[in-house]
Every structure is written in C-alpha cells, then in structure tokens.
Amino acid sequence: MHSPDLSRQDAATAPPGPPGSPVQATAGDVLARYLNAQAGDFLRSLRMYSESGSDTASVAEAALSLRMAARRISGTLHTFRPLLDPSWADDLRTELAWLSATLAQEHACTSRLNQLLDALSRLSGAAPLPPARGELHPADAGTAAPAGTDQATAPPRPAGGGLTVGAARAGALLERQLTLARTRAHSAALQALGSSRFHAVADAVAVLASELPLGPLAGAPAAEALSLPAELAERRMLEAVAALPLSRAAHPYNAEALVHGLATASAGEAQDAPWHQVRQLLRLHRYAQEVLHTDADSLLCHAGLVLDRHRDAAEAAAAAAAAARTPRIAPATAYALGVLHADQRHEVEAARFAFQQVWQRATVKVSI
C-alpha cells in the first residue's frame, strides 16, 4: 500500500494571511487552503484504508471518506478550473473519477442489497426475511447454486400460494447476485489501490496539498475571482432544476416513474438522467459554497439527500429488473422481483415528489 508522506502538508504550506480573513487573500490562497484540507483528508483516509486490513467496517469508513475527499477535490478543480492550470486539473479529475467509481462499487452493492432486502420484507408485510440461504428453488439456483439446495429443504410456509415463497426466493437470488458483485468490486478496488495508476493519483494529490498548480488569474482577490465561477456553478444547477418536470412531480401518484416499468431499461434511464444530473450539480454548488466559506443551506442539503434517495431507488429498481433476467428462475421469483421493481420505481417517484416539496421551500431562499 502506498503511503505518501503526510508531513509535506504542514503549516508552512498554508497560504499567507490569518485564516479568519479570506477577503484579503487571493483566490489562489483560498483555493489552496480548501484543497489542502481535502487532500489531507484524502491521504489520511488512504492510510486508514491500508491499515484497516480485514476490519470491514473500518475499510468501508475509510473508503467513504476517501471518496468524499476525492469528490470535493474533483468538484473544486471543475468549478474553479479558470483559476488553475487547466490541463493539470482535467487530468487529475479524470483520475479521481476513476478512483471514486472504483471505490464506490463495493459500498453500492452492499447498500443496494440492504435496500432491496428491506423492501422485500416490507412487501411481505412481516418481520425481516430469515436468512435466505437454504430456501433456493432449484429453478432459481442458476449456475452458482450450492449443491443440495432443493425445494424439499425449504421450511414450511404459511398458506398464500407460491407468491409468498417468491419473496424469499427473490431475496436469495438478489443476495447471491449482489454479494458476488460486491466481492468482484472489492477485488477491483484492492487491485486499483495497488496499481501504479493509483500511486500516481495519490502522488498528484500530495503535490496538490503542497504546491497547487495555479493559473494566471489566481492572483486576483478571492472575493471577486472566486465568486464568478461559484455563481456559474449555482446557475448551472438552477437551470438544470428548472428543466426538471417539477410540476408533474408535484402531483402525488402521477405514475410517471413507472411509465417505462416494462419497457426497455434505457427508456427508464433516460427519464432518470436529468434528476441524476441535478444531484451532481447540487453537489458542485455545495462544494463551491464550502470553498467560499458560505454557510451550508440546509434546504439544499436536504434536496441533495432526497436526490441520493432517488438515485438509490433507481439503481435498486434496475437491480431487481436485472435479477429477473436470470435464466431459469421460478415464476414466483420473477413475480416478486416485478413487485419489487415497481416498488422501487415508486420510491423514485416519491423522491421526485419530495424534491419538489423541498425545492419549493428552498426557492424562497435561493435567488434565481
């Protein structure tokens, strides 16, 4: 595991001027201070990750804070690119995006599985499902079935037809598929963290903490030079929100999110894309506000969380649909996955409704 020297980002590298007076600093000073802090988080998380070993919780926590720092660095390079060395900024953003995506997969598989199993147990109107292993129908076992799983080994079930049993089988199928995906994501993350490509990213972040490659405009006073890019980030976000079908989302139960529930997967994705984009742009806006030391707007934070929920539900719905494409599953399993898919698509719709509600309140505070 690569462990850059953290002593490089000491007090001597901090920009001149007292920390409490950012108005007197140059734009470069303020950017350097913010990126310095994020780079510190990045490198600390990286060390924590490498030292966590097989402690799953610590590994997950380290990966999370590593990604948080990577997102902030990347977002800042994007928003304030005019003040930086643009080709350096673009290169580092590409590499951080690769790293974030690689590290995000494992966590995504875990949380998606939890979300789907929770939904299944809710849909069964009962206590959480029992461990699904050992309840596999031979038809659901696919190629990865452990030997000896058989319908006859399943415990007796209350009456209610095959559809009730389908929930348990669907849970077992999803657990198998997403656990496999998680294992693969974990290997990919480990491989990435041992790669020379990753070492180059870590070096670049360490360099960033000590000597930020600034552009010629970075010498201007922070107040003016930073506000223009920050306003641009806000405007992009507001324009993307304005383009959302908010008036439709304001009507509960508009059945919009499930319109393509049985159409091609790409039709559903096309519908979700503008919402996912707003989620990204809200984040960029929030990071720009952090750079400017502007207090976080709690309504915008809330809106971001709602769009996280939107994204999670969209991905969970897609995972249920993907599981239903597994060859040779039992009809009861497929039925349960259909119910689950629709349930998650309604969660998508619910998140859009919630976003619209939050946004309505937020627009009172945000000047458009």
Add this chain to the structure above:
Amino acid sequence: MHSPDLSRQDAATAPPGPPGSPVQATAGDVLARYLNAQAGDFLRSLRMYSESGSDTASVAEAALSLRMAARRISGTLHTFRPLLDPSWADDLRTELAWLSATLAQEHACTSRLNQLLDALSRLSGAAPLPPARGELHPADAGTAAPAGTDQATAPPRPAGGGLTVGAARAGALLERQLTLARTRAHSAALQALGSSRFHAVADAVAVLASELPLGPLAGAPAAEALSLPAELAERRMLEAVAALPLSRAAHPYNAEALVHGLATASAGEAQDAPWHQVRQLLRLHRYAQEVLHTDADSLLCHAGLVLDRHRDAAEAAAAAAAAARTPRIAPATAYALGVLHADQRHEVEAARFAFQQVWQRATVKVSI
C-alpha cells in the same frame, strides 16, 4: 324472458298529495313514491335487457341501470327498514343482492380487463398493446391455449430483454382468463334471468311499485319519521370514515397499500375492507338523501367515485396476482404481472390519498 305488466305502476298508485310538498306527506307516501320510481326503472331496464338480444352495448346498459335500480331499492329497504314490513324488506334485499351480484360479474370482468390492459400499455411506455393473440409463449398457454401458438410466431420485438415481451404475454394471459370469466358470468346471468327465483324478484319489485308493505310507523309525517333513519345512515358512514387511517393516507407515497404485496391475499383484503365498507355506507347515505329530496353533495359524490376507483384497483391488483399463480407461465410473464400488481396497488394507495383530500374538503360542509 319474464316481462311484468308495467301498467300496474300508473298514476293511480302514486301517493296522495302534490309531488312538490313532501313535508305534508306521510313517511310511507314518500318512501312509496321513491321506491315506485326505482321499481319503474328496474322493470324498464329488465324489458330493455330482454329486448336487446345480442346487442352487447344495449345489454350492458340495461344491466347497469337494472343494477342501479336494484341497489337503490335495496338500500332504501335497508335504511328505512323501521318504517316497512321488516321480514318482507329483508327477504327482498337478499334477493336483490343475489341478482345484483349475478349481473355485476360480466361488467366487472370487462372493466377489469380494460383497466389491466391499459395499465400494461402505460407500463410499456408505448402505444396500446397490439391484440395479444398470437403472441402467446407456449409456457403461458396453460390448458386453454389454441393450437399452433408458439414463440416462433411472435412478431419481432425491440431490444430490451425478455421483460418487455413479458408485458404482451401478461396481457394475453389476462385477456384469456378474464374473457373466460366474462363468458361464464354472461351464462350465469342469462341462467339467472330465466330462473323462477328471478321471476319471483321481478314480481316482488312489481308488487312494491303498486302496494308497498309498510310498517305501523309509516303513517307519521315524513319530515320526522324519515329523518331519524337517514341520520343513522349518515352517522354510520361518518363513523366508518373516522375509523379509516386517513392521517396515514394524507402522506403521499406512504407505501401502505403494497405492504402486503407479497404476503397472503387475505392480508391485502383485510386492509382494503374498511375502505370498501365506507364505499357502501356512502352509497346508502346518498340514497337516503335521494329519498329525502336532499340535493346531492358533489363532494360526497366525488368521494364515492374515488372509492369506486379504490375498489376497481384493488380488484385489478388481485386479478394480476391471481394470473401470476397460473401454472407454467414464463418468468417474464410473471415479472410483468408483479409489476402490474404493484402498479394497481399504488393506484389503491393513490385513491386513498385522493379520498382523504376530498374528505378534508367535504368535512367543511358535513356536520359531524
């Protein structure tokens, strides 16, 4: 076909007193006038039904107005039972309930099929589904499959995996099952209308039109004697509404209606029952208002329509779940039926939300 003599319910049988002054009439007079009018509708609809022959639209219209009249007669006998010969009223209500239920089935199958096929085409995010025949998968054909239907005969489909095809197959399966059920319901209705049991009902309704079997209290002035039973009907309805989980229904996307989406069918039915009961009690209240010549409250009418929607969606969801229990269906078909079931259960939830909204406005006008 039995055709009672309509001349019996002529002007001579109308109760004494000018029609515009119900306050001066006895309770018996007012009841007789209302029931007389309903019995006239019943007998006219019956004649229309028998004369419609194979004209499906006319038969359906006649059956609808026959059921409307039967419901009003039955509801009036129920609400104003204290003013009538109670054992006669109970007997006739039993027979009218049998007749209504028998005649309702055919229409219910038709409208349920239309609702499910509309939902499937909406869920496919496309134009309405093409005629589903000829697209049957052998696995979906069940026992009633026409010979020669084969996957190979299905027209080419846009890409998107088996799940897209599942919608067409689910549509074909539902069409087959509900058409069969409708044919059976039609035979049962014809058989019922030719039965001596039905002739006895028709005779009883004809008698009701000429000489209503009143109880001793029917001689009291209408204003007092009718208001007490009518108020009781209203109170029963209001109490049933008050017992509904309206505060939960007021939160959009509460996922309540799908809580038992994968549990036993009876769990879902138990959840719906109080809403179905309110629907019935609202109707009884409305008929009592008609007897009292009170203007129909448009908000209560609206609330009733919303609960019709609730009932239709609950039954459509149950039909989708029942179709998914068909042996040997393809997983893609079962998946589509699962999505369809969940979609209709969300329509149930949407109807509850809408009811709560209407009720909130209605309570301003209704005195509790």
